[in-house]
Amino acid sequence: MAEAVDYKVVGTRPIRPDGVDKVTGRAQYGADLNLPNMLYGKVLRSPHAHAKIKSVDVSKALAMDGVYAAVSGADFPTAAHGDIGGEGGGDVADVAKNVMARDKVLYHGHAVAAVAATSQSIADAALAAIDVEYDVLTPVLDVDEAMADDAPLLDENCFTANLPEKPDKPSNIAAVMQLARGNVEEGFEAADVIVEGDYNIPMAHQGYIEPHACTATINEAGQATVWCCTQGHFEFRSMTAKLLGMEIADLKFIASEIGGGFGGKTVVYLEPLAVLLSKQSGRPVKMMMTREDVFRATGPTSGTHCKVKVGAKKDGTLTAATAWLAYEAGAFAGAPMGPGAMCVFAPYELENFHIEAFDVLVNKPKVAAYRAPGAPQAAHAIEVALDDLARQLDMDPIDLRLKNAVSEGTQASYGPKFPRIGFKECLEAAKAHPNYTKPLPEGAGRGVAAGFWFNVGMQSSAEVHINENGSVIVVEGNPDIGGSRASMCIMAAETLGVEYDSVRALVGDTESTGFSNVTGGSRTTFATGMAVIEACEDIIAQCKARAAATWGVDEDQVEWEDGQAVPAPGVNADVKPLSLADIAASAHKTGGPLLGRASLNAQGAGASFAVNICDLQVDAETGKVDVLGFTAVQDAGRAIHPDYVEGQMQGGASQGLGWALNEEYIFDKNGVMENAGFLDYRIPVASDLPMIDCEIVEVPNPSHPYGVRGVGETPIVAPLAAAANAVRDATGVRVNDLPLSPPRLLDAIDSAE
Amino acid sequence: MGPSGPCAIDAAMAKVVFPDHLLQHTGGERELDVVAANFRELLAVLESKWPGTAEVFAKCAVAIDDQIYQDAFLEPLQPHSEVFFMQRIEGG
Known part of the structure; x- marks a missing residue:
């Protein structure tokens, strides 16, 4: 099982550094920021699961006292098709329409307009004053029903992807995927026992404790700052820039503490609205979802209909298996049917199998990632x-x-x-x-x-600053959801050879550290950890160089052991080892402050x-x-x-x-x-x-x-x-x-x- | 450099495998032997064989000799390397 490795800090259980602020209420979550002259933004949501929008009129809302901004789909730039980037993001045009409906609403709770007002009650009254005319359509609510030839279509331009030829008519099946090996018929013929089953699982939500929330402010020069709870503030910045046609450098995102995400906070919902409302009103705008909003309008995971058949010999050896996996995508394409297809038989040796998976549009909220989507x-x-x-x-x-x-x-x-x-x-x-x-x-x-x-691995950045007394600051670009600050401190302490208590970690904003993909996919301790380790190795290399300069020996004559520079074996130097604290204390004489950094795209998850x-x-x-x-x-x-x-x-x-x-x-x-x-x-x-x-x-x-x-x-x-x-x-x-x-x-x- | 021209040395070829959902871009070919020093060269070979597909293949995850890469580009290929194109993997 585990190989015996003599780690000093890795594998220990220190008290989490964020614990005291969380249990005393000092920790700042997404809804906790308040700014002078701040307005409250609210969203008008569709009462229909499937309807054409004939018109949206916000003029009565805008005329109300205390209302400073009101927007609908017409106020957003037209988003071209393309990859929005990030975790499970999908097509730019689809994300844009999910954030604010344009010509159609595709689920009950779909955003159709938003306002900003001086109080939440005035914002509610303003929403009630918005006139929306709908042409109500039949909703498609079941994955099997949606796959039927005569099902009402959510999107007349949806043609099933990944088929050998482009279909001649649109469908609710956005994409298919197949994996196969061997000969399934022969495999089942060789079986002594065959079992099969038909399994339905409805949509389920991640159920994170903290609802989505953000505050945005934009100045007259068009430079915006957004505070939000997110699994990835860099990718939220990029998505918001694409949806609003803004320059990325004009957007600064600051990640708050986060009360759970599990994949559900990897896509934007409120942030582009808050920036647009702030731009229109000239004031900061705070937006907070209710629990009901979270259920109706954010991404749960797919409801599914799966069929599996498995054959085996009397001794239990599997001979063949088939899987038919239909995943609800919700209102826009992008169900996790690919990972489902790749995972279904992954734990088992199979010479003969066939897997078919389907990404199916239904009039329900667009799904988002949920642990192992x-x-x-x-x-x-x-x-x-x-x-x-x-x-x-x-x-x-x-x-x-x-x-x-x-x-x-x-x-x-x-x-x-x-x-x-x-x-x-x-x-x-x-x-x-x-x-x-x-x-x-x-x-x-x-x-x-x-x-x-x-x-997965993906991109991460990290910096390691050595304070003048040798204590260590680690800056990462990943919101800490599952304890990454403690894990980063442990890996930094182990690599540098210092005590855990001398290391602190913080999550930098999008202007103070390098790009990092979302905290998700079980990647942060792996990939961001690798960046922290490399940044520490950068520090060690600098320390060895400074020790060599101090002692008047070559750099390759210095080694790093237990947190201090020592002469390499065989080097005849009558010197006292230099600890990280010693080197930091004299850093002003040997080249200035010690700063290590690393950025990488981690492979080998x-x-x-x-x-x-x-x-x-x-x-x-x-x-x-x-x-x-x-x-x-x-x-x-x-x-x-x-x-x-x-x-x-x-x-x-x-x-x-x-x-x-x-x-x-x-x-x-x-x-x-x-x-x-x-x-x-x-x-x-x-x-x-x-x-x-x-x-x-x-x-x-x-x-x-x-x-x-x-x-x-x-x-x-x-x-x-x-x-x-x-x-x-x-x-x-x-x-x-x-x-x-x-x-x-x-x-x-x-x-x- | 052609993928399997008469001058190609069989012993130095990487085996490339495409899953079903990419067969629409490969004319139905599931496997291809390719001479390429790295993944960037492999993409060039595929683009030359099936024009217009470079972007499709570049967006895939790929396993090179059992190591999965989400964003392969400069990764070297060895003689007899096995290259599997896959759907990108994400997570929650």
């Missing part, structure tokens, strides 16, 4: 099918997975061979875990499932696997599920700060269990979400869940100096199927659709009796 839905289908297969083969479910698990050198279903990975190590750790063999209470059930995610064990009980009279125990096993590569790694594993498990058991967007026949609040959209709270046990497996990623793989995505992939398989074990009834809510389970149990 697209993977949990696909994994639910295959992992439930494998559970059924294990039952038919009378085989332990972990043994079945071990029999077929990928390892280093296996050709992945998505193309290349796997480099060093830790799937088998995770399966073995799960099988050996005492929770796997712990006796269950009577009537309870146990389920197992596995999960996979690629992880290491794939991460997980195995989950779920114990639960189902109340036969009410259908309510009580989760009795949950064990998350995951390969982190190397856990820089194990508390944060376990936090990610527990957070992903909690969100996955919520998705499995209760969470769902419920729409009426007109496409109006009926449960747009946390009372009716039921995310798990602390009293709903047991302590989630974590076992961190460490199979180091050879492409990272400390072996980091990234941990934030994978934890949500397996819990959906783990819970579904536990329900099957507890009740004897297989329920393929999620959520496993009391009414659905009660109905299934009653039907089986």
Whole structure:
């Protein structure tokens, strides 16, 4: 398993540096900034899920006392098609229309106008004074319905992409994707047992605690500053510039503390509106979403319809598999069907498979990323099918997975061979875990499932400043969502050879540090960590040069050991080692302040696997599920700060269990979400869940100096199927659709009796 | 430099594999043997074989000898390198 490496700081669990301000309320979140003469911006949202906009008249709103600005789609520049850039951003024209509708509204809650006024109540009254004429159209609310030949079209110009020939008529299917290998028919003929299933999962939201919020101000020279909660302020700057036709250098973005994102804060909604309203009014404008706005108008993850068929020999060897995966994109193209297709069979060796995936437009909010986007839905289908297969083969479910698990050198279903990975190590750790063999209470059930995610690198920048006393300031360009400041401090301390307590980290704004892609994709500890390590190595090189100059020896005669410059072995120099503090104290004599920097596009992200064990009980009279125990096993590569790694594993498990058991967007026949609040959209709270046990497996990623793989995505992939398989074990009834809510389970149990 | 001309040395060719969703750009060809010193040269070869496709291929993620690159450009190719084009991977 883990290689023995004698790290001094990596792998320790120091107290998080942002904790005190967060628990005392001092931390500044997106809605916390107030400026003199600030106005409140609000958005008028469509009451229809699908309609043509005949006209928007804001004149009555603008004439009201206290109203300083009112805008609609006509006030925005026409956005040309092109890649908006960033994480899951999509087409510029689509993002522009999502931020503010132009000719059509495509979901209930779609923005059609916005105002800025001196108070929130005046802004509300102004919204009520805006006249919008609609020509209401039939909404398309279901992925199967949307794929039908005669379905009403959301976009007359949407022609299915990735087909050999451009189709001759438009469709709600924005794109298709296929992956295939071997001969599926022959593979199924060789099977002794075949299982298949049909699985539906409705849209679900990330459920971050902090709603979207921002404040923008623009001066007479056209230079704007935006404070906002975001997973990536550099990419928000770029998107806002593109949507408003502004020069990037005229936009400064400052990231606030952030109360969760999970992928949902990688795209702009309010920021371009706030800048435009500020420009029109000449005053700062603050905009804040309500929870209802968040549900109706930001990006959840796709609802899906998946079909999976798997064949196996009596000994459990898989012979063939097929997957048909339809993902709801919401109002604009861009469902995560590609990652879903690439993930569905990724954990298993398969000579014969065929995967088809579809990106489908429906009159619902445009989806956004959510931890391992697209993977949990696909994994639910295959992992439930494998559970059924294990039952038919009378085989332990972990043994079945071990029999077929990928390892280093296996050709992945998505193309290349796997480099060093830790799937088998995770399966073995799960099988050996005492929770796997712990006796269950009577009537309870146990389920197992596995999960996979690629992880990514991408661009990061970092600077390391050495203060005059040798203490260290790390500047990163990534908003700290999952504990990156602590992790960056740990990696800097380890690399420089100094104490953790002498290092501080901060998140720079877009004018004070170099470009960094979003905090997402489990990339920050990996990629930004690499930038911090390189910046520290830059410092070490400078320190060695200054020590050499101080001692009058060549630079290659100096080494860096335990945080100090020392003569290299064999160098005959009667000198005292120089610590970082010593070199910093005399820096004014040896060339000035010490500043290290690095920027990179990190390659070599290491794939991460997980195995989950779920114990639960189902109340036969009410259908309510009580989760009795949950064990998350995951390969982190190397856990820089194990508390944060376990936090990610527990957070992903909690969100996955919520998705499995209760969470769902419920729409009426007109496409109006009926449960747009946390009372009716039921995310798990602390009293709903047991302590989630974590076992961190460490199979180091050879492409990272400390072996980091990234941990934030994978934890949500397996819990959906783990819970579904536990329900099957507890009740004897297989329920393929999620959520496993009391009414659905009660109905299934009653039907089986 | 042609992708598989008579002068090409088979022993020094990289194998390039295209997934289904890119076959519309390759005339249905799934695999191609290419002589190229790095990914930039490979893109030039593909553009010369299938004009107008450079932007499509440049936007893909690519695995070169099992290492996935989101933004490959200067990465070297070895004789017998395996190159798989893939959809770009993102995350939450």
